[in-house]
Amino acid sequence: MAEEGREARKAILRAAREGFAARGFYGTSMEYITRNAGVSKGAVYWYFPxxxxxxxxxxxxxxxxxxxxxxxxxxxxxxxxxxxxxxxxxxxxxxxxxxxxxxxxxxxxxxxxxxxxxxxxxxxxxxxxxxxxxxxxxxxxxxxxxxxxxxxxxxxxxxxxxxxxxxxxxxxxxxxxxxxxxxxxxxxxxxxxxxxxxxxxx
Structure with a gap:
């Protein structure tokens, strides 16, 4: 995985971690994760189904x-x-x-x-x-x-x-x-x- 890809994945997990902690699984949307990770929706789905x-x-x-x-x-x-x-x-x-x-x-x-x-x-x-x-x-x-x-x-x-x-x-x-x-x-x-x-x- 290229460095840029690793950083994108880290950003997704970091944003998701904060969202899931604050809102729980069901209160955290993929849109929230995408927005707070600073990546495109396609990038999120590239790493996670x-x-x-x-x-x-x-x-x-x-x-x-x-x-x-x-x-x-x-x-x-x-x-x-x-x-x-x-x-x-x-x-x-x-x-x-x-x-x-x-x-x-x-x-x-x-x-x-x-x-x-x-x-x-x-x-x-x-x-x-x-x-x-x-x-x-x-x-x-x-x-x-x-x-x-x-x-x-x-x-x-x-x-x-x-x-x-x-x-x-x-x-x-x-x-x-x-x-x-x-x-x-x-x-x-x-x-x-x-x-x-x-x-x-x-």
């Missing part, structure tokens, strides 16, 4: 960016570093969502539409969640092998789902009912309470 493909590209790009921060490729985590790893990654995510309301709104809109029963949104949420969960499970299994978790009545998958669910709740409330520092403190308390207890088991 339709608005749904633009939306999926925006969400996938955002999800990959976040996943790359939390679970970088080739990650190998020694058991002794588990606590610090989960503390710092959670806090980094909290900082990103606090500093980037567009990113946060993108995922809020996606979850709202899924909650309203929009099948395509449910499928997208499920796919994104599964991708993140599977990567996180492999890290958790390496850190807590064997039956360390099952003795506590929880599986690796359930532990990951618990962390993701709680982190989602914290992120959704940043600057609404809790400050960023309160969000970080809540995350630190959770990680130290759960992983600290598991790590101290014989």
């Amino acid at each position: 339709g608005k749904w493909e633009v939306y999926k590209a925006v969400v996938a790009e955002e999800a990959e960016r976040l996943k790359g921060i939390v679970l970088p490729p080739g990650l190998e985590l020694p058991p002794g570093e588990a606590m610090d790893f989960f503390l710092t990654r959670g806090e980094r995510l909290i900082d990103i969502f606090a500093e980037d309301p567009v990113c946060r709104l993108l995922f809020v809109h996606l979850q709202l539409e899924a909650m309203r029963g929009r099948e395509e949104m449910i499928e997208l949420v499920t796919t994104l969640r599964a991708s993140i969960t599977e990567d996180a499970i492999s890290v958790i299994e390496a850190v807590f092998p064997g039956n360390i978790l099952t003795r506590r009545g929880i599986s690796h998958r359930e532990l990951v789902n618990m962390f993701v669910g709680i982190l989602n709740g914290i992120i959704l409330n940043i600057e609404l009912t809790i400050t960023r520092e309160e969000a970080r403190r809540n995350w630190r308390f959770l990680i130290r309470s759960v992983l600290g207890g598991i790590g101290n088991e014989p």
Whole structure:
């Protein structure tokens, strides 16, 4: 792809990202994206068959960016570093969502539409969640092998789902009912309470 083409595609995704965050998928038209990207309608359709493909590209790009921060490729985590790893990654995510309301709104809109029963949104949420969960499970299994978790009545998958669910709740409330520092403190308390207890088991 030529440099001019890459820049046009970036402009389209940038305009779409802002539109989908502010207006949601159904409130953002292709005309809005075209106008704010500063490209022709034909240019948009050259890169994307339709608005749904633009939306999926925006969400996938955002999800990959976040996943790359939390679970970088080739990650190998020694058991002794588990606590610090989960503390710092959670806090980094909290900082990103606090500093980037567009990113946060993108995922809020996606979850709202899924909650309203929009099948395509449910499928997208499920796919994104599964991708993140599977990567996180492999890290958790390496850190807590064997039956360390099952003795506590929880599986690796359930532990990951618990962390993701709680982190989602914290992120959704940043600057609404809790400050960023309160969000970080809540995350630190959770990680130290759960992983600290598991790590101290014989």
